[in-house]
Amino acid sequence: MPPDLPGVISAAEVVQSAEAIAAWQLDDGMIPWFPGGHADPWNHVEAAMALDVAGLHDAAARGYDWLRSRQRPDGAWHQYYVAEGVSQQKFDANCVAYVATGIWHHLKATADLAFASEMWPVVDRAIDWVLELQRPRGEIRWARHPDGTPWSFALLTGSASIHHSIRCALALAERLGHERPDWELAAARLAHVIRSDPDAFAPKERWAMDWYYPVLCGVITGDEGRERLADRYDEFVMAGKGVRCVADRTWVTTAETAECTMAHAAVGSHHRALDLLSLTRSMRTDDGHYWTGVVHPQGVRFPADERTTYSGAAVILAADALARSSSTSGVLIDHAALPTLLSVDDDQPTATRRSPNPR
Numbered sequence: 001m002p003p004d005l006p007g008v009i010s011a012a013e014v015v016q017s018a019e020a021i022a023a024w025q026l027d028d029g030m031i032p033w034f035p036g037g038h039a040d041p042w043n044h045v046e047a048a049m050a051l052d053v054a055g056l057h058d059a060a061a062r063g064y065d066w067l068r069s070r071q072r073p074d075g076a077w078h079q080y081y082v083a084e085g086v087s088q089q090k091f092d093a094n095c096v097a098y099v100a101t102g103i104w105h106h107l108k109a110t111a112d113l114a115f116a117s118e119m120w121p122v123v124d125r126a127i128d129w130v131l132e133l134q135r136p137r138g139e140i141r142w143a144r145h146p147d148g149t150p151w152s153f154a155l156l157t158g159s160a161s162i163h164h165s166i167r168c169a170l171a172l173a174e175r176l177g178h179e180r181p182d183w184e185l186a187a188a189r190l191a192h193v194i195r196s197d198p199d200a201f202a203p204k205e206r207w208a209m210d211w212y213y214p215v216l217c218g219v220i221t222g223d224e225g226r227e228r229l230a231d232r233y234d235e236f237v238m239a240g241k242g243v244r245c246v247a248d249r250t251w252v253t254t255a256e257t258a259e260c261t262m263a264h265a266a267v268g269s270h271h272r273a274l275d276l277l278s279l280t281r282s283m284r285t286d287d288g289h290y291w292t293g294v295v296h297p298q299g300v301r302f303p304a305d306e307r308t309t310y311s312g313a314a315v316i317l318a319a320d321a322l323a324r325s326s327s328t329s330g331v332l333i334d335h336a337a338l339p340t341l342l343s344v345d346d347d348q349p350t351a352t353r354r355s356p357n358p359r
Contacts, residue, residue, distance in 0.1 A: 002054050003316075003323030008278045014319055016288035017312045018054030021047050024309055025059060026083060029066030033308045038080040038087050041067060042095040042161075043310035045102035050313035052109035053320045053328055060106060061115060067099055068122050075125030076144075089146035094158035097130045099123055100169035105331045107172065120176055127169045130162060131186050138193030139200040156194065156201040157209040163190045164217040167338040168331070174339060188342040194219045206246045208236045208256050216263035218335030225267040236260075241296055242279040251302055253293035254283045258314035262321045266333040273322055280315050290315060 002018075004011035025031045031047040032039045048063035070077055076096050080088035100123045107116040133141040139154035140162050166187040173180050193200050194214055204210045211232050215225040235247050242252035243260045257280050264273040283291045289307040294300065320326055321333045330337055 001325060003319040003325060003329070005274070005277070005319055005323055008274060008281070008322075009315065009319050013284075013288065014316055015054050017284075017290070017316055018051055018056055018288075020288035021050060021309045021312055022056055022059045025063065028069075029062035029064075030081060030083070031063055031309055032082070033310060034306065038082050040080050040092070040095055041077045042092070042098045043308075043313075045098045046317070047309045047313045048102055049105045049328075049331075050316035052106055053316050053326065057106075057110050057112075060109075064099075064102065064106065064115075064119060068119065071122055071125065075127075075129035079143075091144040091146075092158075093130045093133050093140055093143060094155075094161050094165075096126050097162045097165035097169075099126050100165045100172065101331070104168040104172045105328055107175065108328045108331055109326075111327075113175075116172065117176060120172065120178070123169055123172060124178075127166060127180075127183060130166075131183070134186055134190070135200075137197065137200060138189035138191075139197075140190060142202075153202040154200060156198070156204065157207070157213040159190060159201065160194060160213040160217040160219055163187055163194065163219055164332075164335075166190070167218070167335070167341075170339040184339070184342050188344045191219050191341055192344040206248060208243050208245060208247070208260065211236055212260050212263040216259060216266055216332070218266065218338070221267060221335065225263075226269060229264060229267065229269070237276070238296060240279070241294075242283070243276070245293065250296045251293050252279075252296065254280050254290040254311035255292075255308075255314040257283075258311075258318040261318040262333050265318075265321050266335065270322070273318075277315070277318050277322060280318075283311075284315075288312065 002011040002014040024035055030039050031044045048060040051060040076091045078086045078088060079090045079092050103116060103119045103123055133150055140159050141150045142155045142158055143151045166183055170183055214220045215228055220228055236244050238244060238252055242257040245251050245253050245256055257276055261273045261277040283294060285307060290311040291301050292306040292308045292311055293302050295302050317332060320329045323329060
């Protein structure tokens with residue numbers, strides 16, 4: 001049953017938005033940002049998850065089959081694809097990791113253990129590729145150049161998202177009967193550095209995602225998470241409009257508003273989450289798509305008249321998280337339901353702790 005939030009988004013509107021995303025899916029399964037545009041693995045997975053929320057399971061499975069067909073032997077995907085092939089050669093670690101979240105979500109939506117088993121090698125290779133970019137203190141470097149050379153820095157938003165993806169991969173491994181103690185240690189080290197060492201990441205304080213992603217992804221939880229969100233709420237949220245992409249611009253975006261909704265839901269701030277998600281209604285179009293963003297007070301859509309599949313997907317996933325009426329509603333916010341993290345001892349340098357690879 002699709003989520004239904006009276007006064008915010010109805011079940012019928014959720015289905016309409018999912019069908020709008022499916023209408024832009026290519027025959028081979030790729031879900032571009034918009035017709036004629038590119039796809040990236042992260043937003044492609046986000047859109048596939050939204051399709052599952054609305055019950056469009058075959059379309060979601062075709063999306064995951066597209067990922068399987070495009071995965072490189074080393075486990076990675078390039079950053080951008082178009083209908084004709086690769087359009088950006090770089091490899092983004094966060095984009096590579098997100099397939100684990102998607103496949104765990106698809107299993108929760110469909111209970112299709114056979115499909116999850118078929119996709120397990122894809123997830124396994126992807127997570128191993130990502131963890132090759134982990135530094136000794138725990139953070140994960142953002143990307144690799146096309147020649148395989150790692151970028152020199154890590155991003156807080158990306159590392160937080162990767163942390164959640166690793167935990168979803170561990171949940172999938174547990175369900176399928178696999179053991180990955182090296183992943184458990186990697187996730188614990190990553191959570192530790194996010195919580196304890198902000199200098200490990202490139203400075204991006206202007207960006208809303210660096211504010212709410214550690215909460216959304218379950219690294220900073222409970223009272224600490226609520227305090228983090230409250231601390232810069234007025235800086236990033238334009239009253240009656242939505243969440244700014246960056247603090248010093250009056251550009252609000254659908255995706256950031258929906259994701260910030262889920263961050264508040266993850267720490268139990270349900271009423272504030274509902275208020276935030278209701279702000280996306282002004283960015284909804286008659287056909288169920290959503291504008292990427294709007295600049296205020298002019299009301300100018302930016303990028304100009306751009307509607308994106310990932311924007312609609314974020315709203316659908318936020319609605320599912322708030323409704324809590326489906327088997328998938330907790331995947332992005334109920335972090336206690338994922339495998340428990342190992343404890344990392346602050347007194348022992350993380351570089352010295354290694355777990356044997358059971359493979």
